Amino acid sequence: KAGVTQTPRYLIKTRGQQVTLSCSPISGHRSVSWYQQTPGQGLQFLFEYFSETQRNKGNFPGRFSGRQFSNSRSEMNVSTLELGDSALYLCASSLEGGHKTGELFFGEGSRLTVL
Amino acid sequence: GENVEQHPSTLSVQEGDSAVIKCTYSDSASNYFPWYKQELGKRPQLIIDIRSNVGEKKDQRIAVTLNKTAKHFSLHITETQPEDSAVYFCAASNYKLTFGKGTLLTVNP
Numbered sequence: 001k002a003g004v005t006q007t008p009r010y011l012i013k014t015r016g017q018q019v020t021l022s023c024s025p026i027s028g029h030r031s032v033s034w035y036q037q038t039p040g041q042g043l044q045f046l047f048e049y050f051s052e053t054q055r056n057k058g059n060f061p062g063r064f065s066g067r068q069f070s071n072s073r074s075e076m077n078v079s080t081l082e083l084g085d086s087a088l089y090l091c092a093s094s095l096e097g098g099h100k101t102g103e104l105f106f107g108e109g110s111r112l113t114v115l
Numbered sequence: 116g117e118n119v120e121q122h123p124s125t126l127s128v129q130e131g132d133s134a135v136i137k138c139t140y141s142d143s144a145s146n147y148f149p150w151y152k153q154e155l156g157k158r159p160q161l162i163i164d165i166r167s168n169v170g171e172k173k174d175q176r177i178a179v180t181l182n183k184t185a186k187h188f189s190l191h192i193t194e195t196q197p198e199d200s201a202v203y204f205c206a207a208s209n210y211k212l213t214f215g216k217g218t219l220l221t222v223n224p
Binding site: 033035040041042043044045048056059090102103104106107108109 | 116121124147149151157158159160161164204206210211212213214215216217
C-alpha cells in the first residue's frame with residue numbers, strides 16, 4: 001500500500017507570493033491533517049479535513065487555507081507569504097481522525113523557504 | 116484548547132541507560148496519548164500510544180504511563196541504543212491531536 005505522498009518536496013518563494021501544497025493520503029483514509037514544523041516549535045496543527053469538510057482548525061491566520069477533494073486528496077494554500085512561513089509542512093492521513101483519533105501516517109513533507 | 120508541555124527539550128544518555136520523557140496536558144477531556152519518533156530527515160512515526168482507560172502500556176523496550184488525575188504521561192525507554200537517537204513528540208487528543216514541542220534524545224555509544 002502506497003504511503004502518504006506530498007508534492008512538491010522543496011520550494012522557494014519570495015515574500016508576498018502564494019503557494020499551494022498537495023497531499024495524497026493512503027488509500028482508504030478519509031482524514032487528512034496538516035501540520036507546520038519549525039525548529040523548537042514542534043508540530044503545530046493547521047487544520048483537518050474529513051470527507052471534503054474542514055472538521056478542525058488550528059490557530060493560524062486566514063492566509064492559511066485548505067481543501068479536500070472527493071478522492072481524499074488535499075491541498076493547502078498560503079497566500080501573501082511572510083518570512084516566518086518558512087517551515088516544513090507535513091500532511092498526515094488516518095482512517096477516521098477527529099474523535100476517533102488513531103495512528104497518523106505522515107508524508108515526508110514539503111519544505112518551504114520564503115526569501 | 117489543549118496545551119501540551121514536554122520536558123526535557125534535549126536529553127543525552129549513554130548506551131544501555133534508560134531515558135524518560137515527560138508530558139503534561141491541560142484538557143481533562145483528552146483521551147488518547149500517542150508518542151511519535153522522528154529521525155533526522157525522516158517523517159514522524161508512531162511508536163506507542165495509550166488511551167485514557169489504561170494506566171500503562173509496554174512494547175519491548177518502550178513503555179508509556181498515564182496519570183489522568185495529574186494530567187501527565189511519560190515515555191520510558193530502557194536499554195537505550197544509538198538507533199533510539201531521534202526527536203520524540205508526545206501528543207494529546209480529544210478531537211484533534213496537539214503535539215508537544217519535542218525532545219531531542221541522543222544516545223552516546
